Amino acid sequence: MVDAYDIGGLSNVRYTTPSGLLPNDISLAGSYYVGGTAATVDPGDAGTSPENIKDAFELAMTMVPAEGAVFGAQYYHQEEEGNAHDGQKKQSGTVYATYTFGPATIGGATSRVAPGQATASAVELDWYENVAYSVGFAVNDSLSISYEMETSAQEGTRAAASTYDVEVQSIQAAYTMGGMTIGLAMEDIEGAGYVQNADYKETTLSMAMDF
Numbered sequence: 001m002v003d004a005y006d007i008g009g010l011s012n013v014r015y016t017t018p019s020g021l022l023p024n025d026i027s028l029a030g031s032y033y034v035g036g037t038a039a040t041v042d043p044g045d046a047g048t049s050p051e052n053i054k055d056a057f058e059l060a061m062t063m064v065p066a067e068g069a070v071f072g073a074q075y076y077h078q079e080e081e082g083n084a085h086d087g088q089k090k091q092s093g094t095v096y097a098t099y100t101f102g103p104a105t106i107g108g109a110t111s112r113v114a115p116g117q118a119t120a121s122a123v124e125l126d127w128y129e130n131v132a133y134s135v136g137f138a139v140n141d142s143l144s145i146s147y148e149m150e151t152s153a154q155e156g157t158r159a160a161a162s163t164y165d166v167e168v169q170s171i172q173a174a175y176t177m178g179g180m181t182i183g184l185a186m187e188d189i190e191g192a193g194y195v196q197n198a199d200y201k202e203t204t205l206s207m208a209m210d211f
Helices: none
Strands: 013-016 027-033 054-063 069-080 090-101 104-114 126-138 143-156 166-177 180-190 200-209
Touching: none
Parallel strands: none
Antiparallel strands: 013 027, 027 054, 054 069, 069 090, 090 104, 104 126, 126 143, 143 166, 166 180, 180 200
């Protein structure tokens, strides 16, 4: 599925406001990445003309409006320089919130993602709408379980009639014993890649050790 973009994978300069400066534990952050030619941009980020010279910036905000509650928002924008750009710029925006009460935590998030379109024929609006929510519960000091549901739909005038929504359900558990944590995740994926009947199930078992 097409997820919101993140500048963390690019070499960037970042500024974050000092802790305690703003009320409600508000934290503001801005990041900027200076691009280059297709030969000098970060690996995997080089595109085709006129998208081979890229600058990007990201703005983020978090706040604690009440005890146990966290609210956040993020915006990503990727710019092209040096050549005319007639298509759609690469952008995404996300808002999310979590609330913890006792041993339980609930959360929800929604994002809009606009992939970059380089050609004039791609000026029509085209984006992805993602929604996710989750609930977690600490059974005791050693065991925690959680459930997450995430959906993604392609929207806009360029969305093909044969495009289908992606739906991912995940159940996870983690058990800590001493310095060892064992994790188990089971996922049920429907419409992978926005394709009908592209359905999968996967199970992941992990182990981490603290030395």
